[in-house]
Amino acid sequence: MRVFNISSGSQGIVETDALPAQLPAQGFVWIACARREFEVLQAQIQTCLQTLCGTQLVDLHVSDLLNNQLPSHYDYTSQYDILVFRRLATGQTETDLAQPGQPLHQSRKRGGPPILQRIDTSPVGFAVFDRVLLTVHPTDCAVREAYAQKLLNATSSESRDAGVRLPASPADLMLRIVNHIVDGYLALRRELTRQLDHWQNELLNPHTRFNNWSALMEARLAMHQLDEICEDQRAATQDWIDSVETWPEGSTPAAQRERELLKVRSRDVLEHIERVVHHVRRMEQSAETAVQMHFNAQSHRTNDIMRTLTALTAIFLPLNLITGFFGMNFEFLPIIHSSTGFWWTFAVMVVIVAVVVAVFWRKRYLARTSH
16 A cells, blocks of 8 residues: 655655545645555545545445456545546456455466457546545556656656646546556557558468468457447546536636646546547458458459469360360271371361460450459
């Protein structure tokens, strides 16, 4: 568990190891814990929330935060908001109940290319109070560690001189973490594009035989899953934006500006999610088109082969007729006793072949199809 007191004053960000007994004079508190930690320390965390915020999480929301299979969604009460957002992970990690926070084992990875192994997700839960943000992460969550380090770096003198702005509220911090999660999907989009471009080149290359069908099918299933995940994320973000619209107007210009910044950041997150959805659907269509073009090319190649074989059969058909004629078991046949009969017959057969080949070539029955 990691606990941060975040203030825009001189103290900046202060990290502690224990649950706070009271709110800071300025700013807010961020409590970040692993899912099993939240399960084991649920009573202490509920007591802390009661002390700091005057309310506790309802049982249904506790179950949502503990559910490892829950899709992205948004819910709210009069005291707090709940947002569950699925982040990319290489596998589901569990912990020992006796030692919360310590990894127990790593689940089996998805088969196929390494890029497909990254299309695995785990939910990150956010409970947003007025001055407290409670986040529930998978064990060893890279998102939590990366953003916590980013916050600590923001308090350095160089960052302050550069004008790095700390989160102004728990909602602002939540949106920044969610945006960090969505950026992972944007990075995955570029890698998926490169992998699919490689497969498309193999599918459309007439000089190679594509045999990696299992990986391609896994990629299509993974993209379908990614599309569903992003749709849930978009619906949850849209519900959050609709909820922010219902908030009362701030009493001060600073509060009004903070609310407008929340709306802008929320719309930015939604726009990033829509970009991922649009790109995933475009990749699905590209994969479908490449597969159809592959089978069309194979069918066209088969037709070319059958056309060539049919033309060759038609060329030698008159020759078979001539040899069959002179192979009949009759005592008297024309020119079979002549010394030049063979050469005359051979010359006629060559002329017939030349004429038939010329006719077929003119009609492009024997023309090579350009690829």
